[in-house]
Amino acid sequence: MKSASLSRPLTHTRAVARLASGAALLCAALLAHAGVRVPAPDPLQGDGRVSAFYTWDADVPASPGVLLRSEPLPATLGLANASRQLRILYSSTDGVGGSTPIAVSGALFIPQGTAPQGGWPIVAWAHGTFGMADICAPSWFGRSWRDVRYLNAWLKAGFAVVATDYQGLGTPGPNPQLNNRSNSYTLLDSVRAALRGVPGLANEVVLVGQSQGGSAVIAAAGYAPRYAPDLNVRATVATGIIYNAPHATLASLAPFKTRFRRDPERVDPTLAYEFYSVLSAQQIDPTLKPEDVLTDAARPLLEQSRISCLASLESDAELAGLTRANTLKPGAQARLQKWWDAYLAYPTLKLNMPVFVGVGADDGLAPAELALAKDACAAGTTVEAHLYEGLEHNGTVNASLNDSLPFVRRVLAGESIAPVCEPHEQAPRAVVGQDDGAH
Known part of the structure; x- marks a missing residue:
């Protein structure tokens, strides 16, 4: 009788516990799908010094790829071959944690002329490293002459260009720099936002990126089938x-x-990149101290890297006489490698669309780029790789247009791509018909 009398309260307790647990799960589910506020600005992560456009004051929609607002992009920040150019703010997903809604900025460029039936195909542009401060966002800072010429060529070829700034560049919150998942999500969501919010565009998408962006588009091609299955990603073009x-x-x-x-x-x-690496590593491991990895001569530039964009920081590194020997302490690379490996991981190298890989033989990253082409081929991806004699990291971008544009046109026309997994060196050619990229 004693045990029977105790069974009722125990059963009741279990029932209440189950209800409480169910309510907690329901609340968690609702919170996961509810909008959230943008993070408070953090000057130590380079936040601030941009216009109010970049801060979304309401809840960020839980649905990624929603165009939150747009405004005309100043002509001085635009592209000569665009008929219309907008600064955009849209919803995306925090690629570090993988679930929290965030607001991301970017730009949209529409070609001149009459759109083809069905709308302009889209180049989703993933830029290289510009810096980690908000003012380094290309939609605010502007673009290098290299990139201006390159994007103008895609516009001239009849592609709209959607260009994300990436997570935390322009908008409040840390920029996780080389985090491939973060850069992939923001890139894919920039296209979703443009397609949903701007008429005249076709869901015919080509992912195009250089350096940090080259890594991002390879990753985005792998994430797209499960993160953004609504996007019709036809091809990927990556350099550096x-x-x-x-x-x-x-x-x-x-x-x-x-x-x-x-x-x-x-x-x-x-060596400017090393300072951004330290800031990125500290986002993951707050216990990492600058003196653990940087010499006394180099540490002042770490503070400068919080507010400086790449070109300025590179100039400062040169003026400071920094060398690899007098910048990094012994064992520094091994300590930084932890975040590097995690952030640069690809979801897969088996991609369901053809991939163009452009490599400059004089680029220090060339062996790794050639290795990626070979590994992607081995995984089952159709890769067309090119190795350009005498070109370094930056020089490959525009020179590769002679091969990447025809590659994309063949893919969009439904032609098959002959795999080139281990390319032979070829002499680069001047890009025929490319304008000077003036604004």
Whole structure:
């Protein structure tokens, strides 16, 4: 009798617990689908010094790819071959945590002339590293002459260009820099927002990126089927790709001519990237102290990197006489490698669309880029790779147009792509008909 009398309260307690648990799960589900507010600005992450356009004061919609607002992009920040150009703000998903709604900025450029039936096909442009402060967002800061010429060529070829700024650039919150999932989500959602909010565009999408953006588009091509299945991603074009290549693949590559040489005693302006790496690593590991990885001579530039865009920081690194030997402490690369490996991970190299890979033989990243082409081929992706003699990281972008534009046209026309997994060096050619890219 004693145990029977106790069974009722115990059963009741379990029932209440189940109800409470169910209510908690329901609340969690509702919260997961409810909009959230943007984070408070953090000057240590470079937030601020942009217009009010970049801060969304209401809840961010839980649905990614919603166009929140737009405004005309100033002519000085525009592209000469655009008939219309907008600064855009749209909803996306935090790619670091993988679930929280965020607001992201970017730009949209519409070609001149009459749109083809069904609308303009879209180039989703993933830019290279500009810096980590809000003012470095290309929709606010502007674009390099290299990128202006490149994007003008795509506009001239009849493609609208949607250009994300990435998470936390322009908008409040940290920029996770080389986080491939973050850059992929914001890139794909920029296209969704443009398609939903701006008439005259076709759901015929080509992912195009350079350097950090080259890595982003390879990742985005892998994330798209499950994160953005509504997008019709037809092709991917990547140059200057960042890839953690397996040693076995690197060892299997055929030798090629290159003028690239790494001298640890040479003054190197590209050490600017190392300071952004430290800021990114601290986002993951707040216990990381600058003195753990940077020398006394280099540490002042870490504070500068919070507010400076890349070109300025590279100039400062050169003026400070920084070399790889006098910037990084022994063991620094191993300490930073933890965030590097996690952020640069690809969801898959088996992609369901053809991929163009452009590699400059004089680019220090060339071995890794060639390794990616080989590994993607081995995974079952159709890759057309090109290796350009005498070109470095930046020079490959525009020179590759002679091959990447015809590649994209063939894909959109439904033609098959002959795989080129291990390219031979070819001499670059001047891009026929490319204008000077003036604004």
